[in-house]
Amino acid sequence: MNNKGRLGLYIHWPFCLSKCPYCDFNVHVRSAIDYGRWQDAYLKSLDYYATIMPERLLGSIYFGGGTPSTMPPELVGAIIDKARSIWPCSNDVEITLEANPTSIEMEKFEAFKAVGVNRVSIGVQALNDKDLKFLGRAHSADEALKAIDIAKGVFEKFSFDLIYARPDQTLEEWRTELEQAKQLAGGHLSLYQLTIERNTPFYYSHQQDIFSLPNEDLAADFYGLTQDVLDDALPAYEVSNHAAEGHESQHNLNYWYNGEYVGIGPGAHGRIWQDGVKCATRDHHAPDAWLERVEGQGHGAHPYQQLGQDDLAMEALMMGLRLREGLSLKHLAEQSGGDWAAYIDEAKLKTVINEGWAVQKEEALTLTREGLLRLNAILPYILTTEGPHRKTAR
C-alpha cells in the first residue's frame, strides 16, 4: 500500500477566512493577498530545492493549511506544474488539497481537478449544526454534505475530517454520527479527538471551566467505539486515520515511514537527505518574513539541522508505532545504526507485551488497540535513558 522511497512535497498555505477557536496551525486571516507574489515565492523555493535535490521520484504533493481551497486554482496549478517539471513522477502520484466545505470553495473543485489535484480532504468536523457552531466553523452540516457529494463526483479519491469527543457528546450520539460518516465516506476518514492546544481560545475557556472534555475513561471508550464501528469497512491504518484497502494517504504514510519530504511555505517542515545526512528543514513562520526571505535568498528556510542516529531512531519509533502495521524493526535498525536495542529497554518492552499492548513479530513491533491508546506513555517507558548519542548518521 505504499510509495516507499519517493519524495513528498508539502505546500503550506497560511491563510483562512476566519480562525477556528481550537486550531493552533500557522494560520492568518487577511483581507487582501497578493497571489502573484505568493506564486513567485513558491516557484522560487521549488527552484531552490531543484538544485539541491535533483534525481528524486515524486510520490505525492499535499496542499495543507490554513485553507488551501481558498487558493486560486491557477496558483495551485502553477505549483503542480513546476514540481512535475523538476521531479519525474509516476501516473499514481497523489495530489491532495485540503478544502473547507463552504459553497465558494466547493464550486472550485472542478477547477482544482483540472490543474492536477486528484484528492481532496474536506474539513467537515461535525455533522450537526450545533457542534459546528461550537467549533466555530463557517459552514453548516448541509453544506458539508453537499461538499462531500461534489467531491465524490469530481475526485477518484477523497477524505473528510471529523473532530469527536466533544464537550457533552455522548457515545450514542457519536455512534449515530459515525455511522452516517461511514455511509458518506469514500475510502478515507480522519477522526481526531478534540485536543486543547495551548494559546488557543479553547485553551482559555477550558481553563476557566466554560466547557469540559470527556474524562480519560470516556475518551478511551470513544476511541474504542470508533474502532468497533469502522473495523470492517474503514479500519484504522494509523491512530486517527481510517481507510479502505488502497485508499491510505500516500503523503501522510511517507511521514510515518520517516520518508523524505520537502516543506515549502510559512512554518513548513521538511526532512531531506543532503550529502548522506538526513536534515530537518523549517521555513520561517511569519508569512511576510517568509516572502522576503524567499525573495532575498531563494528559499524561506532556517539553517538545516543535521539529524543524528538518536534523532532518527526516536523519529522512527514515534512515527512508526502509530501505524497498524507497526514499526519495521529492520527500518529501526537502519535508522539507529544497527543497535536498536540500545534505544529500547527489553525488560520494559516485555512488560508492555505481557500487558497486551504490543506484539513483536520478527519483522515488526506493533501496538494493539489498547497499546495505541497509551502510546504517549509507552514511548517514554520503553525508551532507555541513555542512548548511544551519536552526532550524525552516516
Added chain:
Amino acid sequence: MSKPETKPLAQIRNFAIIAHIDHGKSTLADRLIQTCGGLEEREMSEQVLDNTDIERERGITIKAQTVRLAYTAKDGIEYQFNLMDTPGHVDFSYEVSRSLASCEGSLLVVDASQGVEAQTLANVYQALDNDHEIVPVINKIDLPAADPEKVKAEVEDVIGLDCSDAIEASAKTGAGIEELLEKIVTILPPPKEGDADAPTKALLVDSWYDAYLGVVVLVRVIDGYLRKDQKIQFMSNKAVRIIDRVGMFTPKKVELDALGPGEMGFITASIKDISETNVGDTITDEKKPCESALPGFKPSIPMVFCSLYPADAGDFEKLRDSLGKIRLNDASMHYEMESSQALGLGFRCGFLGLLHMEIIQERLEREFDLDLIPTAPSVVYKVNLTNGEQIELYNPVDLPDVVKIESIEEPWIKATILVPDEYLGGLLQLCQDRRGVQIDLTYAGGRAMLVYRLPLNEVVFDFYDRLKSISKGYASFDYELDGYGENDLVKLEIRVNEEPVDALAMIVHRSNAESRGRGMCERLKDLIPRQMFKIAIQAAIGGKIIARENVSALRKDVTAKCYGGDITRKKKLLEKQKKGKAKMRQYGNVEIPQSAFIAALKMGDE
C-alpha cells in the same frame, strides 16, 4: 615594650541591646551611632548593622554586631562605648548569650505600643544571669498607640525590673537619645576587672570569614593587650598565630595599634578556617601566657535536622561547596552526606532551630542559586536498644527494627507564650494538640503568660505559624530545651507499590500516626500522575498498614494528530521525558517523578 595608649577602664562602657524582635534594637543602634558621629548622615542606611540581604529583608539580626563609639558626656569626659546589637530570635539565643558574656550592661528595648513579649523575658533573664546592669528603654513613644506608663508597669510587674530610671525614647525621631547616652555613662558600670600589666587574656566572642581578610575574630580584652605582630595562642586548641591586624568597627573598619583591658575590637591573624576559632575560647600571649582560661561557653548544638537534596542531581557538588562556604561563617550548622533512594545524593543538616534552617535554605537558594528539596524537619531522638545500648537518631530512616528497640526518647522544650486573653483558648488547644503539658498560666497586664512543656518534634512542624495565625500575630513565643523524655513513638513509613519511600519516613507519636499517614497517602494520590500501571500508596507502622490509597492506571494518552510538521516538537517532548526519567525513581513497575515527593514534602503538615 611601651604601653600602648588605650582608654582607662573607667571610661569604657560595654553594653548589649536586647529586645523582642521588631521592638527597635537595630534602629536604636543606628540612632546611637549617628548621634555619636560614627557615620555621616549620608552614610546612614537603615539598620546599618544588619549586613546580609536576608537580615535586611526579614528585619532580623542574625549575627551579633559590635561598634565602638566615642561619646563626650556632660562631665566633659570622652567615653568609649562598645555596643552590641544582638539577634532577637530564639534560634540565636546562643549568640545572644555569647554577646552578653562580653558586656557589663544591657539596654532593654521594649516597644511602647506592644509591651513585654516572650523574647523580652528570655533576653532579660539571660542578661541577669550575666550580672548585667539593665537600662529599660521604652521605645517608639512617637506612635499614637504608645502607652509608656502601662509598659513600664508591665516591665516592673512581669520582669521585676525597677523602671524609675527607664527612658522614654523614639529611635525613629531621636527623642530621649541624649538622655539615654548620659544614662549609659551614669548607670551602666565600667568593666569590672582588667589589669594592663597582667599577661594577655582575651575572650573570643565571635568569628567570621571575610573574603579579603580571612577569618576576623571579635574579641573582648580582659587583661593586658592585643597588638599587631604579637604572637598569640588560642588556649583551647593551642594554635599559635601572629596578629596581622588589630582594629575596631565604628561601624567602619578602623585599624588600631592595640586593644587594651576592657576594650572590644577585632583581630586578624592569617586564619583560613573558622573551625580553628572556638567561640568562648581564651586568647593569650604565646610567650607569656595567662594562668587560667576564661570559663568559656557551652558549644551550640543543632536541634533541628533536615535533609537537603539538589533538585538537579548534577548540582550535588555545588551544594557541597555552598554548604562549606556557609559553614565558614556559621559553625553552628552541621552537615553530612547521605543518599536517599527517592531523592538521590544530598546532605543531612543540623540547625539551631527552624528559623536558622529557613535562613540557610534561603541563602543556598539565593546566594548560591541552588534549587533545593528539603525533607520534613526532624529532631534528634535517643533510642534505647534491648541490648542496653543507646543510640542517637538523626534521621527517621535509620530507626532500628522495632524488636531491637526498648524505648525511644524525644527532646522536650519549655515554651513561654505571651498572648492577649481573647486568643488564650485557641492557644491552649494548640498546645494540647501538640502533646503539651501545662506548667503555668498567669496574667500580666491584660495578657496571659503560658508556660508549657512540649515535645520539640511537635514544634518543628508548623507550631510557630499556627501560633501566629491563631493569635492573629499577637502571641509571642520563646523556648528553651528541657531534657529528653520517653514516649510512645513510632516510625511512620510511606510505601509506594510496597516499597518504602525513605524521604517520607517520619517519627510520630502513636496517637498521631494514623491521621498523619492518611494525610500523606491522600496527598500523594493527588500528586502522583496516572501511569500505565496501578499505583498503591500505603502508610505503615512496623509491618502494619494503617492507610492506603490507589492511583488507578492510565487508560488513554495518545496524540491525535502527528504529521510532518509535528515531529520536531513531539520529539523534543519525548527527549525531555526521556531525560526526566533520570529524575524518576522506580517503585515496583512504576516510575514516580521526584517532583511528586518534593511536592508532598512542601505541602507541610496540614
